[in-house]
Amino acid sequence: MLELRDADVFYGKAQALHRVSFAVTPGDIVALIGRNGAGKSTLLRALAGAHALSHGERRLGGEDITRLPTYVCSRRGIGLVPENRQIFSNLTAEENLRLVEVLHPRGYWTRERVYALFPRLAERRKANGVSLSGGEQQMLAIGRALLANPHYLLLDEPTEGLAPVIIDAIIAAIGEIHQQGTAVVLVEQNFKVPQMLATHFHLIDSGRLTWSGPAGQLDEARDLLIVARH
Numbered sequence: 497m498l499e500l501r502d503a504d505v506f507y508g509k510a511q512a513l514h515r516v517s518f519a520v521t522p523g524d525i526v527a528l529i530g531r532n533g534a535g536k537s538t539l540l541r542a543l544a545g546a547h548a549l550s551h552g553e554r555r556l557g558g559e560d561i562t563r564l565p566t567y568v569c570s571r572r573g574i575g576l577v578p579e580n581r582q583i584f585s586n587l588t589a590e591e592n593l594r595l596v597e598v599l600h601p602r603g604y605w606t607r608e609r610v611y612a613l614f615p616r617l618a619e620r621r622k623a624n625g626v627s628l629s630g631g632e633q634q635m636l637a638i639g640r641a642l643l644a645n646p647h648y649l650l651l652d653e654p655t656e657g658l659a660p661v662i663i664d665a666i667i668a669a670i671g672e673i674h675q676q677g678t679a680v681v682l683v684e685q686n687f688k689v690p691q692m693l694a695t696h697f698h699l700i701d702s703g704r705l706t707w708s709g710p711a712g713q714l715d716e717a718r719d720l721l722i723v724a725r726h
């Protein structure tokens with residue numbers, strides 16, 4: 497299990513997370529939903545070790561990893577795909593993937609399996625990062641994270657701004673990644689994509705979790721999200 501317990505995160509004097517407790521278990525697809533500025537990206541980065549906690553703990557498999565830096569968390573199997581995707585735009589798609597592959601031990605996810613997951617990316621393997629479409633960049637960013645063979649994959653708004661046909665490809669891929677044994681945390685601003693995938697839902701507003709529950713109780717959460725927006 498990967499979890500935050502009573503986590504506070506600050507940017508300077510501004511508090512972005514207030515006593516957040518959040519857990520993802522192997523086998524889960526957990527959705528984190530909230531409007532712009534609610535604290536979704538901060539929570540995701542806090543899970544990945546990219547923010548210091550000023551209160552609370554980060555734990556992995558029962559071990560306290562609060563003070564481990566991001567690269568160690570990454571080696572322990574926490575893979576983050578940030579909103580800005582962080583691919584190398586002056587390298588080709590193939591080079592971007594090779595770079596990660598040489599740095600990590602082999603596992604289920606190889607370059608060939610990433611290309612099988614995203615055939616569109618396979619066709620564009622020789623294209624420079626800068627010339628990839630938004631959807632292709634997202635596929636590449638997910639592919640890069642997979643080559644580290646994470647136990648937990650944290651996706652920050654992976655379908656934002658993408659065409660419906662590409663969104664469908666990303667949804668199918670997340671399903672496949674989960675099937676292969678990786679737990680997923682999926683951040684989105686609305687329910688549309690997560691409701692096709694997620695087993696558990698968390699709502700966040702102003703840095704506080706306002707509702708958590710299984711997919712079966714979502715109707716309750718929908719009302720809360722509407723209340724939180726007005």
Ligand SMILES: Nc1ncnc2c1ncn2[C@@H]1O[C@H](COP(=O)(O)OP(=O)(O)O)[C@@H](O)[C@H]1O
Binds near residue numbers: 510532533536537539
């Ligand atoms: N680098 C930063 N410096 C200062 N404040 C930030 C920074 N990043 C985010 N914030 C603030 O923290 C809050 C949560 O932001 P964020 O986690 O990015 O929200 P979301 O991903 O839900 O849109 C917002 O009020 C935002 O303005």
Ligand SMILES: [Mg+2]
Binds near residue numbers: 536537538579652
């Ligand atoms: Mg965000």
